[in-house]
Amino acid sequence: MKVLRFAASLFALTGLGILAPAPKAQSIVGSTATTSSPADAPAPLDPAPPLFVYSRPTERMKIRTYVFDAFGPYPVVGAALIAAVNQREGTPPEWRQGATAYGERFGSNLAIAAVTTTTRYALAEAFREDTVYYRCECKGVFRRLGHALISTVTARRGQDGHRRLSFPAVAAPYAGTMMAVYAWYPERYGPKDALRMGNYNLLAFAGGNVALEFIYGGPHTLFSRLHRPALSGTDAGSTSNH
Numbered sequence: 001m002k003v004l005r006f007a008a009s010l011f012a013l014t015g016l017g018i019l020a021p022a023p024k025a026q027s028i029v030g031s032t033a034t035t036s037s038p039a040d041a042p043a044p045l046d047p048a049p050p051l052f053v054y055s056r057p058t059e060r061m062k063i064r065t066y067v068f069d070a071f072g073p074y075p076v077v078g079a080a081l082i083a084a085v086n087q088r089e090g091t092p093p094e095w096r097q098g099a100t101a102y103g104e105r106f107g108s109n110l111a112i113a114a115v116t117t118t119t120r121y122a123l124a125e126a127f128r129e130d131t132v133y134y135r136c137e138c139k140g141v142f143r144r145l146g147h148a149l150i151s152t153v154t155a156r157r158g159q160d161g162h163r164r165l166s167f168p169a170v171a172a173p174y175a176g177t178m179m180a181v182y183a184w185y186p187e188r189y190g191p192k193d194a195l196r197m198g199n200y201n202l203l204a205f206a207g208g209n210v211a212l213e214f215i216y217g218g219p220h221t222l223f224s225r226l227h228r229p230a231l232s233g234t235d236a237g238s239t240s241n242h
Contacts, residue, residue: 054161057132062121065132070117074208079109094186108180116176116201123168129155131168133212148213152206173205174198 057065069075083105087097095101124131134156136147155166177197181189 054156054159056130056159056161061132062125066117066121069121070114075110075113075117078204079106079113082109092186092189108184111184112176112180112197112201114176115179116172116205119175120168120172123171124155124166127155127157127166127168129157129166129168130161131155133209135213144213145210148209149206151209152202169205170202173201177201 083102086105086109087102090097091105095104121131123129133151136144138144138147150163153166153169154163155169156162157164174195178191178194180197181191181194185193
């Protein structure tokens, strides 16, 4: 049943990935300068391929992506699907069955998602990290899959956007489930339950990144104006394979 719960989470996030918008281009810098004198200048050559330059998101973009990630259609539909699985399994059993019980499970899952997202964005702001997901410029299924998975526990920092292990990304999923255990779950639930549910929460976030990386709905999808942007990255491994 635990596997079914995680599978439902992953399916919800991946299935919703078809609504992801077109990637927005980052600023581009071309290298066309020459040191030759005008008299000795050779015939013009094709310009060098453009380089993708990292650009930090604006405060407006941060607010927009936070609101969408915390309260948009993805967490709402995901919470509804997971609540259906919880209802079938009777988890927690103290909440019993029926419409009221389903509402409790739905509200609980939505609250966990909201606390997780709020914690991640708040800590990322404190640590000066970029929470936006950037699609890989590399080619190949395994390279892109690795990029999506590593983005689950890393974030970009600094003006150059270098990637580092992210404490906010690792801690936030457990903050959401810890809040649930001590705020509204039955009293018999404890830290081990919060840790177990946090693991599923983290895996669900990884599934969302995989969806953003591989499933692309085009520029005219329903939420193309609302969803967090999937921008081109600047990893050394990415640009070298572009």
